[in-house]
Every structure is written in C-alpha cells, then in structure tokens.
Amino acid sequence: MxxxxxxxxxxxxxxxxxxxxxxxxxxxxxxxxxxxxxxxxxxxxxxxxxxxxxxxxxxxxxxxxxxxxxxxxxxxxxxxxxxxxxxxxxxxxxxxxxxxxxxxxxxxxxxxxxxxxxxxxxxxxxxxxxxxxxxxxxxxxxxxxxxxxxxxxxxxxxxxxxxxxxxxxxxxxxxxxxxxxxxxxxxxxxxxxxxxxxxxxxxxxxxxxxxxxxxxxxxxxxxxxxxxxxxxxxxxxxxxxxxxxxxxxxxxGTFSPQDSTCLNWLDKQPSNSVIYIAFGSTAKFIQKQFNEVALGLELSGHSFLWVIRSNIVNGSSPEYPDGFLERTASLGKIVEWAPQEKVLAHTSISCFFSHCGWNSTIDGLCFGVPFLCWPYFYDQLQNKNYIRDMWKVGLSLEHDEDGMISRHEIKTKIDSLLTDEGIKRNALKLMEDAKKSxxxxxxxxxxxxxxxxxxxx
The missing domain is CATH 3.40.50.2000 (Glycogen Phosphorylase B;)
Structure with a gap:
C-alpha cells in the first residue's frame, strides 16, 4: 500500500x-x-x-x-x-x-x-x-x-x-x-x-x-x-x-503483559456466568476495602475473573482474607493484567465490575456487558452517571457510614444487576448502535x- x-x-x-x-x-x-x-x-x-x-x-x-x-x-x-x-x-x-x-x-x-x-x-x-x-x-x-x-x-x-x-x-x-x-x-x-x-x-x-x-x-x-x-x-x-x-x-499498547491463560479458563465456564472485575491502571485500595471486595465476590457465589495489579493495595501487593483463595479456588481466576477486549467479548462474561474509565466504558459498551460501577477519580464519576442514569446499562455501589463499600453492598448489587433484564436489553442495544456507527x-x-x-x- x-x-x-x-x-x-x-x-x-x-x-x-x-x-x-x-x-x-x-x-x-x-x-x-x-x-x-x-x-x-x-x-x-x-x-x-x-x-x-x-x-x-x-x-x-x-x-x-x-x-x-x-x-x-x-x-x-x-x-x-x-x-x-x-x-x-x-x-x-x-x-x-x-x-x-x-x-x-x-x-x-x-x-x-x-x-x-x-x-x-x-x-x-x-x-x-x-x-x-x-x-x-x-x-x-x-x-x-x-x-x-x-x-x-x-x-x-x-x-x-x-x-x-x-x-x-x-x-x-x-x-x-x-x-x-x-x-x-x-x-x-x-x-x-x-x-x-x-x-x-x-x-x-x-x-x-x-x-x-x-x-x-x-x-x-x-x-x-x-x-x-x-x-x-x-x-x-x-x-x-x-x-x-x-x-x-x-x-x-498496554504497559503490562497480558495473561491470556484467563481466556482458556473462560472457555470452561458456562455462558453468562462470570463476573469480570478490573479497576484500571491507577486505582488503589486500602487493605480493609480490598478485603471487602474479595469477601463480597465470595458472598455472591458467582464465578469471577479478577484483575489484581501488584500495586493495587496502597502501592503494594494485597493480602487476601484468610482462606479466601482456598475457598474460591473452584470459582475464581486472578490475573495481574488481562486482554480486556477479548475477555469482554467472551460468552461466559455476565457483567463488568469496573472503575468506569472511558476506555473500559467503551469496551463494555462494545460488547453489550452490564456494568457494576465503582469510579475512582476524574471522568470516571460522570461516566458512572451516564452508565447508570442516561444509558441505563448498569448499577453503582454506595458507601456506608464509614466510607466503605461493604461486602453486603457488593453482593446485593451483583444480584440485582444479574437479574435485571432491562439493563441487559439496553446494553445489547448500545452494542448494536456501536457496531452500526x-x-x-x-x-x-x-x-x-x-x-x-x-x-x-
């Protein structure tokens, strides 16, 4: 050419x-x-x-x-x-x-x-x-x-x-x-x-x-x-x-090598059964909040693919709640970085637990995946509002009186999201609009x- x-x-x-x-x-x-x-x-x-x-x-x-x-x-x-x-x-x-x-x-x-x-x-x-x-x-x-x-x-x-x-x-x-x-x-x-x-x-x-x-x-x-x-x-x-x-x-264009073993793992999961969790390249948690995320996923009882960067907890590696990895071994897959578009395109994915960065927002919309929103900073706050209120393709998490997202809030919202047929229809409609564009x-x-x-x- x-x-x-x-x-x-x-x-x-x-x-x-x-x-x-x-x-x-x-x-x-x-x-x-x-x-x-x-x-x-x-x-x-x-x-x-x-x-x-x-x-x-x-x-x-x-x-x-x-x-x-x-x-x-x-x-x-x-x-x-x-x-x-x-x-x-x-x-x-x-x-x-x-x-x-x-x-x-x-x-x-x-x-x-x-x-x-x-x-x-x-x-x-x-x-x-x-x-x-x-x-x-x-x-x-x-x-x-x-x-x-x-x-x-x-x-x-x-x-x-x-x-x-x-x-x-x-x-x-x-x-x-x-x-x-x-x-x-x-x-x-x-x-x-x-x-x-x-x-x-x-x-x-x-x-x-x-x-x-x-x-x-x-x-x-x-x-x-x-x-x-x-x-x-x-x-x-x-x-x-x-x-x-x-x-x-x-x-x-990624800064970290992608762990493609998760795609083989997804191939073995039933259709529409896996929660994909990824909070981008900059979000960080305190250890207590990280524990609540882990225990909320466990409490939900759903299979999950969780992207956990080595610096996600106050800039260092996280410590998992006692027994969490053993108890969820048959349910979960944890990787440091994932081929996100290939993951979201996979038929086993049921929803995207996301920080709502714009790249991730567009990725999720492209593949018709409902969102569970947890914005971290900058444009992510408004992206959440669009996802939840304007496009109606997701739900957001609410902090408790201590400023934490509790394990029970995570489980409740996952259950609500995965049973909301209206949100799924809206997500699939936007996916078709994206393809047409x-x-x-x-x-x-x-x-x-x-x-x-x-x-x-």
Missing part, C-alpha cells in the same frame, strides 16, 4: 491515554498513513516489554522517543503535577527537535501533521509554529470535555473558585440533555488532596486553549451515544468506538473517512 502522508502521534504518557491513541495510530496505518508514535523513553520500554515477538514483527507503526525531563526520577514519581510541569517545560522543544530530525532523515516521508493528546496542547502549538496540520485527541468522554470548556463560566459565575473548589453546593447543568454534575462529582475534585486537585484542575484547564485553536478534536465515542455533549464541543469528530474498528490487535455508512465510519481525506490532502 502506498504511503501518502506521515503523521506524528503524541499521547500523554499514561496507560489510559496511550491505549486509545495507539489504536487510532494502528487504524491510520491500515488506511495508508505513515505513522510515527512518540513516547517518552520509559513508556516505550513498557510497551515493547509487553508486546510479543509476533506483535513486534507485524507492528505497522514506527515508535520514536523524546525526553520527558524526568529520567533522573524514580518511575513511581513520574506522574501527577511534577510530570505535567516537566512536560510543559521541555516537551515543546523536544518535539520540535524530533520533527526536524525525522524530516531531515533519508528515505522518510516528512511529518505533515501532528496528532496529539488534547492535554498536551503545547505540542499542537509546536505543529502550528512549524506550519503542520494539527489534530487533537480527547481520550475521555465528550461530557467531561464539555465541562472543562465550561470552567471559565463556572469561575465567573461563582460556582467554583480559582482552584476548582465548589463555592456553591448546586448542580451544574451544561444543557437540558446532558446529565448534571454534582458539586462533589466535578472530575478534578479531590478535597482531601489539594495537590491532586491542582493537577487535575490544571489538566482540565490545559485543554481549553488547545480546543480554542480550531484543531479537529477526535473523540473515542460515537455520535448516537452522547450527541448532546458533542454539540457543546467545537470541531469535535467522534470516530469511535475504536475497539470496534476492524484490523486491530487489541493487545498492543463503525460500519460503512455509520456516523463514526464517515467521520473516520473524512479524517483520512484531511490527512491525505
């Missing part, structure tokens, strides 16, 4: 950002675009370590690296406000130098467009300065981008202060069709951690200027899923769900075709 143009794709260096952009890059490559994918060195090392040799041989994207300015910092400290500050300082110059290096190399098409994470607006400014096309990518749902764009008005009307903290205890309505945001559910809210709130609020504000520059804003959604929020965002181009676009290996003639199919034409022009 002839290569027409060369684009540089630049994600924010975090798992939830890299994954959707690498899926986008993969599909661009399939459509004849020469794609170079830029990561900081630490992220590239993780991606390559998690890929099989076969994946590396067939990988249609060229990986390139830049310095994030934090090479001297331990890996577990290269996140949050420190990473953002370093990126904003060193990344513009490093990306400009990378583009010049690529464009001056032999036997390579020159970079004609930069496709960058919307949270890295300074990268799009570099592209503009160099006379290149710019395309932004928003890696979360459109409602949360619409809220970010609404921040100046929220400040001017006294709803929030300059730090993002609520001044008024009132519901925030962006339009009559968009679910309201509670003052405690603003995606940057973290009243017990001012440092985290500053980071999340700064990230939310970063996207405002980047959106105002007139670039196309790609979003991993489809118009029929949330047309009301999309209507509030200038130049948005919904091109998802990316997992449903063909010719894609869903294992590429990416098939020929669908809204996302047409939008993706228009993107390809823009890049090749």
């Amino acid at each position: 002839d290569l027409y143009q060369c684009v540089l794709v630049v994600p924010f260096p975090a798992q939830g950002h890299v994954m959707p952009l690498i899926k986008l890059a993969y599909n661009l490559a399939y459509h004849g675009i020469d794609v170079m994918f830029a990561n900081c060195e630490l992220v590239e090392a993780k991606i390559l370590a998690a890929m099989s040799d076969a994946d590396k041989e067939q990988f249609p994207i060229r990986l390139v690296t830049y310095s994030d300015g934090m090479e001297s910092q331990p890996a577990d400290q290269r996140s949050g406000q420190g990473l953002r500050n370093s990126l904003s300082k060193v990344m513009p110059g490093n990306i400009e130098n990378l583009i010049k290096q690529i464009n001056h190399s032999d036997n390579r098409e020159p970079i004609t467009c930069v496709i960058a994470d919307l949270t890295l607006g300074w990268t799009l400014e570099v592209a503009s300065k160099m006379g290149l096309k710019q395309v932004a990518v928003w890696p979360a749902g459109p409602a949360c981008l619409a809220l970010s764009l609404h921040i100046p008005k929220l400040i001017s009307t006294g709803v929030i202060d300059e730090t993002g903290s609520p001044v008024k205890n009132e519901l925030i309505r962006l339009s009559n069709e968009v679910p309201v945001f509670g003052s405690s559910e603003l995606m940057w809210s973290s009243p017990d951690n001012p440092t985290a709130q500053k980071f999340l609020f700064d990230i939310s504000q970063d996207v405002i200027k980047a959106t105002e520059n007139g670039s196309i804003v790609l979003c991993n959604t489809f118009l029929e899923l949330d047309s009301s929020s999309c209507a509030l965002i200038p130049n948005i181009l919904p091109i998802g769900p990316l997992p449903a676009i063909k010719h894609l290996n869903p294992s590429i 990416v098939n020929e003639g669908g809204s996302s199919y047409e939008n993706f075709e228009s993107l390809i034409k823009y890049l090749k022009a």
Whole structure:
C-alpha cells in the first residue's frame, strides 16, 4: 500500500491515554498513513516489554522517543503535577527537535501533521509554529470535555473558585440533555488532596486553549451515544468506538503483559456466568476495602475473573482474607493484567465490575456487558452517571457510614444487576448502535473517512 502522508502521534504518557491513541495510530496505518508514535523513553520500554515477538514483527507503526525531563526520577514519581510541569517545560522543544530530525532523515516521508493528546496542547502549538496540520485527541468522554470548556463560566459565575473548589453546593447543568454534575462529582475534585486537585484542575484547564485553536478534536465515542455533549464541543469528530474498528490487535499498547491463560479458563465456564472485575491502571485500595471486595465476590457465589495489579493495595501487593483463595479456588481466576477486549467479548462474561474509565466504558459498551460501577477519580464519576442514569446499562455501589463499600453492598448489587433484564436489553442495544456507527455508512465510519481525506490532502 502506498504511503501518502506521515503523521506524528503524541499521547500523554499514561496507560489510559496511550491505549486509545495507539489504536487510532494502528487504524491510520491500515488506511495508508505513515505513522510515527512518540513516547517518552520509559513508556516505550513498557510497551515493547509487553508486546510479543509476533506483535513486534507485524507492528505497522514506527515508535520514536523524546525526553520527558524526568529520567533522573524514580518511575513511581513520574506522574501527577511534577510530570505535567516537566512536560510543559521541555516537551515543546523536544518535539520540535524530533520533527526536524525525522524530516531531515533519508528515505522518510516528512511529518505533515501532528496528532496529539488534547492535554498536551503545547505540542499542537509546536505543529502550528512549524506550519503542520494539527489534530487533537480527547481520550475521555465528550461530557467531561464539555465541562472543562465550561470552567471559565463556572469561575465567573461563582460556582467554583480559582482552584476548582465548589463555592456553591448546586448542580451544574451544561444543557437540558446532558446529565448534571454534582458539586462533589466535578472530575478534578479531590478535597482531601489539594495537590491532586491542582493537577487535575490544571489538566482540565490545559485543554481549553488547545480546543480554542480550531484543531479537529477526535473523540473515542460515537455520535448516537452522547450527541448532546458533542454539540457543546467545537470541531469535535467522534470516530469511535475504536475497539470496534476492524484490523486491530487489541493487545498492543498496554504497559503490562497480558495473561491470556484467563481466556482458556473462560472457555470452561458456562455462558453468562462470570463476573469480570478490573479497576484500571491507577486505582488503589486500602487493605480493609480490598478485603471487602474479595469477601463480597465470595458472598455472591458467582464465578469471577479478577484483575489484581501488584500495586493495587496502597502501592503494594494485597493480602487476601484468610482462606479466601482456598475457598474460591473452584470459582475464581486472578490475573495481574488481562486482554480486556477479548475477555469482554467472551460468552461466559455476565457483567463488568469496573472503575468506569472511558476506555473500559467503551469496551463494555462494545460488547453489550452490564456494568457494576465503582469510579475512582476524574471522568470516571460522570461516566458512572451516564452508565447508570442516561444509558441505563448498569448499577453503582454506595458507601456506608464509614466510607466503605461493604461486602453486603457488593453482593446485593451483583444480584440485582444479574437479574435485571432491562439493563441487559439496553446494553445489547448500545452494542448494536456501536457496531452500526463503525460500519460503512455509520456516523463514526464517515467521520473516520473524512479524517483520512484531511490527512491525505
């Protein structure tokens, strides 16, 4: 296939950002675009370590690296406000130098467009300065981008202060069709951690200027899923769900090796019988809360596939309740990281116990799987509201008076979810809508075709 143009794709260096952009890059490559994918060195090392040799041989994207300015910092400290500050300082110059290096190399098409994470607006400014096309990518749902764009008005009307903290205890309505945001559910809210709130609020504000520059804003959604929020965002181009676009290996782009033995285990389970539990790449629990999750799953009596990262309990390995592993040996399978899309597509899966990150939300919707929602931070809070109230494809868990999600709450909600035929019907309906959107003639199919034409022009 002839290569027409060369684009540089630049994600924010975090798992939830890299994954959707690498899926986008993969599909661009399939459509004849020469794609170079830029990561900081630490992220590239993780991606390559998690890929099989076969994946590396067939990988249609060229990986390139830049310095994030934090090479001297331990890996577990290269996140949050420190990473953002370093990126904003060193990344513009490093990306400009990378583009010049690529464009001056032999036997390579020159970079004609930069496709960058919307949270890295300074990268799009570099592209503009160099006379290149710019395309932004928003890696979360459109409602949360619409809220970010609404921040100046929220400040001017006294709803929030300059730090993002609520001044008024009132519901925030962006339009009559968009679910309201509670003052405690603003995606940057973290009243017990001012440092985290500053980071999340700064990230939310970063996207405002980047959106105002007139670039196309790609979003991993489809118009029929949330047309009301999309209507509030200038130049948005919904091109998802990316997992449903063909010719894609869903294992590429993860930071951790996927344990595919769980697929063989699922093959041995009855249809619609297994609870899939995965809380993403960043959520952490205290040991007491972890115990309640384990005992709630046991109490439910259902088979389960549970993804447990080695750092899920206060940054270290969890300790299981006494006898839990022995008592649930015939019911459960535990892995450190799973091939999520293949798991959710499996006929044995009955529901998705999720943190409601946008990538996981889209994955679940693509395969018609009901949700049990336990959001952790940022956009996950609003995603839960959509899942539960707008789309009616799931239920959420409630904290008790001690701030815990109890084992009994988990068992009760699992029982309710698995016997709710209305939720299952709604989930299957959205799955069909998602498929239609990416098939020929669908809204996302047409939008993706228009993107390809823009890049090749």
